[in-house]
Amino acid sequence: MPSQIPASVRQRPLEDAIERVLIDADALAGRIRELGAVISRTYQGQDLLLISVLKGSIVFMADLIRAISIPHEVDFMATSSYGTGTQSSGVVRILKDLNSSIEGRNVLIVEDIIDSGHTLNYLVRILQERGPASLRIVALLDKPERREVQTQVDWVGFSIPNDFVVGYGLDYNEIYRNLPYIGVLKADVYRGK
Numbered sequence: 558m559p560s561q562i563p564a565s566v567r568q569r570p571l572e573d574a575i576e577r578v579l580i581d582a583d584a585l586a587g588r589i590r591e592l593g594a595v596i597s598r599t600y601q602g603q604d605l606l607l608i609s610v611l612k613g614s615i616v617f618m619a620d621l622i623r624a625i626s627i628p629h630e631v632d633f634m635a636t637s638s639y640g641t642g643t644q645s646s647g648v649v650r651i652l653k654d655l656n657s658s659i660e661g662r663n664v665l666i667v668e669d670i671i672d673s674g675h676t677l678n679y680l681v682r683i684l685q686e687r688g689p690a691s692l693r694i695v696a697l698l699d700k701p702e703r704r705e706v707q708t709q710v711d712w713v714g715f716s717i718p719n720d721f722v723v724g725y726g727l728d729y730n731e732i733y734r735n736l737p738y739i740g741v742l743k744a745d746v747y748r749g750k
């Protein structure tokens with residue numbers, strides 16, 4: 558039988574799983590307007606391709622592109638990292654590759670969160686090999702305490718503490734991506750109590 562959302566999750570209002578709101582919708586919108594403005598200035602008059610790393614970055618990507626005032630294209634990649642729920646093994650795999658070549662193009666990777674840094678490290682390595690004219694990174698959230706490998710990040714929306722966060726694209730077991738804010742998940746949800 559295909560997997561389904563468990564009944565216990567379906568019957569619980571989404572907000573019940575949230576301990577507290579860490580970044581509300583207004584703060585997200587304000588910071589994304591700033592990021593859009595700086596990205597627009599940086600690439601003014603130049604070619605620009607935004608690459609969204611699925612699935613977590615979908616909501617950030619959708620708002621960011623509307624905060625960017627210059628012409629640009631979008632593409633999507635999906636990766637998965639092996640490891641247990643909270644520990645990354647550092648091994649990253651491509652689930653979906655780009656639709657087109659990035660050779661000679663200005664590429665901006667759009668990530669929802671940098672945690673251990675392994676995903677971004679891997680992406681930068683494989684995309685650099687494809688010969689872009691430039692490669693920059695914008696991440697909505699950064700959890701510096703969790704870093705295992707150093708990564709280059711050009712723009713960060715918010716630096717956050719080591720809390721389990723969901724919402725605004727970020728999930729726990731694929732749920733909570735539709736919350737319009739970044740919230741801290743109650744411990745009983747991820748401990749299964």
Ligand code: PRP
Binds near residue numbers: 612614675
């Ligand atoms: C999350 C997030 C980043 C990555 C960051 O993706 O979207 O891509 O993990 O973690 P790292 O810095 O430790 O590598 P995830 O694999 O949870 O998939 P999702 O975006 O589909 O939820």
